[in-house]
Amino acid sequence: MYMQFALAALLALTGLAYPAGTASEDAGSAQAVRGVTTNALAAAASGVKTAEGSDAEPIAQADIPIVVPPVDEAVAGAADATIPAVEPLPLEVVADELSAPGRVTSEVVDATGFQTVGVTWPEGAAVADLEGQVRTSTDGVWSPWLDLEPGDIAPDAGTADARNAVRGGTDPLAIGDVDAVQLSFAATPEGGPDGMKFALIGSNATTTTTAGSVVGSAATSTASIRNASYSTGVATAAGAAPAVYSRADWGAPAQICTPDVASTLVGAVVHHTAGSNAYSTVAQAMQQIRNDAQYHISSRGWCDIGYNFVVDKWGNIYEGRANSLTQPVIGVHTGGFNTATVGVAMLGTFDAAPSAATQSAVARIIGWRLGAYGVDPQSTMTYRTGAGENSRYTNQDVVLPRVFGHRDTAYTACPGQGGWNALPSIRAMARDAAASNSQSIGAQPVESPGTFRAGFFRLRASYSSGNADGWFTFGNPGDSAVMGDWNGDGTKTPGVFRNGVWYLRNSNSPGGADIAFAFGSPGDVPVVGDWNNDGVETIGVFRAGMWYVRNSNTSGAGEGNFRYGQAGDEPVVGDWNNDGTDTLGVFRGGFWYLTNFFDRGYADGVFGFGSRGDQPVAGDWNRDGTDTLGVFRNGMWYLSNFFDHGTAEGSFSFGGSGDKALLFR
Known part of the structure; x- marks a missing residue:
């Protein structure tokens, strides 16, 4: 009795939340487990280890030092099938019994009240050759040996987790409610490193809430969901959050x-x-x-x-x-x-x-x-x-x-x-x-950057690096995306072109198409512009150097058919001379070929800006009424306010490789 009390006191002084109990022996099996009858939760209830909150479940924990002595290679193949007896409340677990060829086992450790085990070691210790295993006993019957795999995750350098006293270790292994456990390691001439520990964790299996009824990080039926930061003018339209146990x-x-x-x-x-x-x-x-x-x-x-x-x-x-x-x-x-x-x-x-x-x-x-x-x-x-x-x-x-x-x-x-x-x-x-969880975004004072990929529109309200300020799904993967002022209200909103059919929406928000109609053919490149200076942007298609445009967003024949450019060019549209009418251009190998007219097939100006493989974007970046040049390259935007040099006045990161670059307003 005195010895048991002294050991329990010593464990308390070393900080181990190991359960105390009384000695017992189960002689009902040929592989009887001898040890102590413990109550892990009783120890935890004293306040040694507790969870968050005033009503938190008590958690019991023991981190017991492990010793794996070196084993002479000459006898490493020996085997001893005897199950060793253990002293109550061991101060350390010693794995020195040759129990199988090339393996050493520990004494049996009482696991009453514990459901999870693991092995830890000082960070950087050499444990690759130890091949740790554990088995459990319930009513005198042993489980198979289970591998204790070294954990495959650790904190990244420089983080708060890494700055704390971090130890290496195996993944935690859930063993359920068992009577006892035993460890096994590979027998090696080096043995195990100093500082190894055997962790046992236990808690009650209780719950007071209905599955999936709680959202957020507090024990309430509602939560305050805080999304990313938004720029001025963005209205939120978030859907319902999933139910989450706090x-x-x-x-x-x-x-x-x-x-x-x-x-x-x-x-x-x-x-x-x-x-x-x-x-x-x-x-x-x-x-x-x-x-x-x-x-x-x-x-x-x-x-x-x-x-x-x-x-x-x-x-x-x-x-x-x-x-x-x-x-x-x-x-x-x-x-x-x-x-x-x-x-x-x-x-x-x-x-x-x-x-x-x-x-x-x-x-x-x-x-x-x-x-x-x-x-x-x-x-x-x-x-x-x-x-x-x-x-x-x-x-x-x-x-x-x-x-x-x-x-x-x-x-x-x-x-x-x-x-x-x-x-x-x-x-x-x-x-x-x-x-x-879509976010709507309102009208902007100047054309602003956006991207499209697989039916997902992402819009940003400023020419700066950062997250999207508005996002929503519209269209399908494989669609070609455009944006235009379809109703003359001054706001550019989304559209998609799919197999010769246009689907247009009049707000930058989640929802269905406001209008749909056929114009063009599968494989055409969709284009959008205010072709007649009436304040409404309408549709067109580019096909191997031919432009077919309409002055209304309806089905019908092309009201203007023009040859400008060649197969393989990327069409661009803009008001190049501030006359209120959008005209034609093509981007070819880093050069822009622009015209202020529809009825001539040659360029009024040729400018180098960007590189082969860039996506061209044209917009009024400084609100002077004239559209100028820009390119999108692997998530980077490069914009210029001039036609006469190839240097970007501004650049920023928004979007990613594979996105379609767009402009909205």
């Missing part, structure tokens, strides 16, 4: 530091937690997330759980890192790609396909978050990565889908083959969800 609902452990926040979101990363799929209730799902969070925070030293969101097998969404629903919080989920991405993890292991409910929920939360920043989940991006843990790329530009799997950038199987195969479906559903 951190208070699932009992998140308190943060130990404040994670960094990025300036925007540009993409999303899909993961699986690589844990157990055996949870059978929402309460058990919450327990697993809570224990994983405790392991990330207390055992690994991260500020918070690594993921921004977690989704269970039934499609319930859980807020991970605090404030992830309203801010671009930087997580610990994809080395080198953590900044400006949202990490969403499916709870469990998904070598098989995730359920339809899981895929839908992953898509909803990704679409909602990316939609808040005007990002089309079905588009691609160029991401500049740093030197991340386990990353395939270092300090280089990487072209990726906006929604990608962890394995696309790291040496890992995550999110499992089934999870990775589901990504195309997730992207498509996320795009629909992003559309529900």
